[in-house]
Amino acid sequence: MQGVTDVLLCGTGGQGILLASEVLCGAAQLAGLDVKKSEVHGMAQRGGSVTSHVRFGGKVWSPLIEEGCADLLLAMEKLEALRWSHFLKKTGKALICDLEIMPMTVSTGQAQYPDVEKGLRERGVDFVMIPATQEAFALGDSRVINTILTGAASAYLTLGTDVWMEALRRRVPPKALEVNVRAFERGRQLAGV
Amino acid sequence: MKEPLNTVTGGGLLLSGNEAIARGAWESGVHFASAYPGTPSTEILEAIGEHYPEISAQWAPNEKVALETVAGASFGGARVLSAMKHVGLNVAADPLFTLSYIGATGGIVIVSADDPGMHSSQNEQDNRLMARAAKVPVLEPSDSQEALDLVGLGLDISEKFDTPVILRTTTRTSHSMGVVQVGPRKEVAIGGYTRDPRRRIPIPAFAKAMHARVERRIAALEEFGDSFPLNRIEKGTAPLSIVTSGVSYAYVKEVYPDARILKLTLTWPLPWGLVARFLEGAGEVRVVEEGEPFLEEQIRARFLLPVEGKKHIPVEGELNPGIVRKALAPATAAEPSFAPAEVPLRPPALCPGCPHRGAFWTLRKVKASSTGDIGCYTLGLMAPLDAMDTTVCMGASIGVLSGLEKAVGREATGRLVGAIGDSTFVHSGITGLIDHVYNGGTGTIMIMDNGITAMTGGQQHPATGRNLRGEPASKIDLETVCRACGVKRVTVVDPHDLPRMEKVLREELAVEEPSVIITRRPCVMLRKPGKRVTAELDREKCIGCRRCISLGCPALSFDAGEKHPVVDRMICFPECRLCADVCPKGALTKDYDRGSCDAGCN
CATH class of the missing domain: 3.40.50.970 (Thiamin diphosphate (ThDP)-binding fold, Pyr/PP domains)
Structure with a gap:
């Protein structure tokens, strides 16, 4: 549908994907746009592969992004970026946290953790690796990886800084706001734009 | 649910289908709600508990008890809501089937949250079939706004037709968020209890009359559905005419926007007058629905027309825009961008420290x-x-x-x-x-x-x-x-x-x-973990026996090259030392930090 921006967030259960997608939705809504978002809860969240579909624009019908149509893939974990890369359109962009979390199939020796950068390059996916683990550590809070990635995403989306800040203010607990604002700004700088 | 995000314009809230149902219950004056948790229905009662103190809300030990208590509250003239996952309705089936005969005094809405795709379930049962078997009307919202509106409309139907009403969501309506226009609470007085054994005790002598009333009710609901505002014909110019309901409607609008559509929301009993008007002069008709061929079979059986649905759309799994596009307008599909990558599976696992x-x-x-x-x-x-x-x-x-x-x-x-x-x-x-x-x-x-x-x-x-x-x-x-x-x-x-x-x-x-x-x-x-303590490996002592790996802890992986375990410090749980305890050589060590517990069970 014309005028709709599709952002697929992915990672593993417990990485703060819901917060990141809520901030993204909030920013779009504050910009006066129609918004839909979809994810699943329950068993899928127990450390499994998790996605959140965010769509915003003039009028949004489907809560799910169609494969091959996402403008942006926001991956909190490297392997998950590769797993969900087929949702990107040819001209789409993947922003990927450099974090590697071993799935149980790898921990138990049934499978090998793949070379994600090589895989993405071979497939021709346009991507930027964000050193978010190191940056989160420098900011003193390992939990802000999601906000660093959100900041990076903001550089590729046409939403004003004011709506991002307001969405963060409304979604992040007050005592964690300052570190999240700094994480957001650092992410925006690292986006490679 | 945190502080709702008000838009700068329009004043809508961004709510999930479940949050919208909770809001709808509050706005339409619901007095009492009971449920047992089950994905994807759980957040309905959680949201009521957190945001709407005017509603008396409780967790029941199971869905059967939940439905029995809301039935009792309805007998007392209260407006009531119960929520459960699809298989929860199996547990509550006993009261449901007889409550259908007895009817509702205060309005009864039962939310059945189905889980096509089995994101967190053991089967994909389509509870529209349960509603039909119990002979109670079923409503299917397509988005959060309809989820909110249908609680009030459902209570009205329940009271007008003296029947429990099933509000059937699916995972994508339960857990998707959309912008919703909200209103104030409509205060409804609790009607009070009037003794009426002939109406509420289904011994055979009374139940025969009850059953006859149920059959009359179905006929009346069929007629009511013809003018129900959320059953409607949308004009269109595309070659195919589409019958659809629930979230499938959103997918149809997304991928096949010019279609002539029969958008059904009260999907049992079907509004036969409206369906007949839609079929008149329609060319090729497709039914787009998630789960069983529920609408398709009824329409085909009634009109003996070659209406097609499941020939093009799978019964199993949940639908998505790609599947619907392939069924309706394959020529409009974008060039495939990237083939799906073959990568190791990441199944869910018990948490670190579980x-x-x-x-x-x-x-x-x-x-x-x-x-x-x-x-x-x-x-x-x-x-x-x-x-x-x-x-x-x-x-x-x-x-x-x-x-x-x-x-x-x-x-x-x-x-x-x-x-x-x-x-x-x-x-x-x-x-x-x-x-x-x-x-x-x-x-x-x-x-x-x-x-x-x-x-x-x-x-x-x-x-x-x-x-x-x-x-x-x-x-x-x-x-x-x-x-x-x-x-x-x-x-x-x-x-x-x-x-x-x-x-x-x-x-x-x-x-x-x-x-x-x-x-x-x-x-x-x-x-609430105390100080951050993680397991430490003494590589001199480790013999690479993988005994720690046999715990299946997500915080432990095995470096096959170096032949020793690796601890993921980000997720290792402080108050757990299982890996240290199972290591035969004392190579893994951990200071035990008991932390504190919300349940007060240290």
Whole structure:
């Protein structure tokens, strides 16, 4: 549908994907746009592969992004970026946290953790690796990886800084706001734009 | 749900379907709500508990009890809501089918949250079929706004036609968020109780009249549906005419925007006048619906027209825009961008620090397994723990173990325990335990008591001592319940005390009388970890035996090149030292930090 921006967030259960997608939705809504978002809860969240579909624009019908149509893939974990890369359109962009979390199939020796950068390059996916683990550590809070990635995403989306800040203010607990604002700004700088 | 995000323009709230249902209940004056948690329905009662104090809301031990209490409140003239996942409606089917005959005094809306795609379920049943079997009307929202509106409209239908109403959502309407226009609460007075046995006691003499009334009600609802505002014909110019309902409507609008559409929301009984008007002059007609060919078969049977649906759209799994596009307008599909990558699967796993890990690991150590049940601990089936043989439904672990013993005797009870969570035990394990003891079973039941309903995100239940709103409540004592059922051997053990866990398991598996082991340790979601402590590896001592890896802890992986485990410090849980305890060489060490617990169980 014309005028709709599709952002697929992915990672593993417990990485703060819901917060990141809520901030993204909030920013779009504050910009006066129609918004839909979809994810699943329950068993899928127990450390499994998790996605959140965010769509915003003039009028949004489907809560799910169609494969091959996402403008942006926001991956909190490297392997998950590769797993969900087929949702990107040819001209789409993947922003990927450099974090590697071993799935149980790898921990138990049934499978090998793949070379994600090589895989993405071979497939021709346009991507930027964000050193978010190191940056989160420098900011003193390992939990802000999601906000660093959100900041990076903001550089590729046409939403004003004011709506991002307001969405963060409304979604992040007050005592964690300052570190999240700094994480957001650092992410925006690292986006490679 | 945090502080709602108001838009700068329009004043809408961004709500999930579940949050919208909670809001709709509040706006339409609902007085009482009861539920048992189950994905994807859980957040409805959670949102009511958190945001709408005007509604008396509670967790029931199971869906049957939830529906019975809302029925009673309706008899007293209150507007009521019950919510459950699709399989929860099976548990509540007994009151549902008779409540259909008895009807509603105060409006009754029953939310059935179906889970096509089985994101967190054991089957894909389509509860529109249940509604039809129970002869109660069913409403299907397409988005959060309709989810909100249909609570009030459903209560109106319930009161006008004297019937319970099923509001059937699917995962994508339950868990998708959309912008919703909200309004104030409409205060409705509780009508009060009037004794009327002829209406509320379905002995055959009375029930015959009730059934006749139900049949008249169906005919009246068919006519009502013709002018129901959310059943409508949308004009269009595309070659195919589309009949659709629920979230499938959104997919059709997305991928086939110019279609002539029959958008059905009251989908049983069907509004035959409206359907006939739509079919008049329609060319080729397709039905787009998730799950069973529910609309398709009824329309084809009635009009004997070649209406097609499931020929093009799968029955199994959930729909998405890609599937619907392929069925309606394959030529409009974009060029495929990237083929799906072949990457290792990432199945869900028990959390780092999970108390169930010690119990399952020890079960494997003593070469035993379990008949399992529904909850986080169903993940005990996953490698490397691999400690579960069967799972059927809520509470079945006990009956299945008992039945296996009837077939193969001690071959079953010598190497299997019935593994059931605390919340599931209260839900429907107690009757199984009574049967087990009463009918001479000798198997061991392992109640995995983590003090919460965990899989659905941490809800209170009657054995936690707190109610839905977190207030202190009566707490049933599991040991006493088991003894009252006739079990003489009841042992409580900390599942992370591995030597004792092993000793108790060996003893109880060997003894030929019914026994219960309660493995008691709080869910990690309830713990507030103290200082960050992670396991440390002494590489000099490590012999690469992979015994720690056999715990299946997500915080441990194995470096095959270096032949030693690697600890993921980001997720290693402070208050757990299982890996240090199982290491035969003392290569893994960890200072034990007990932290603190919301449930007050240190």
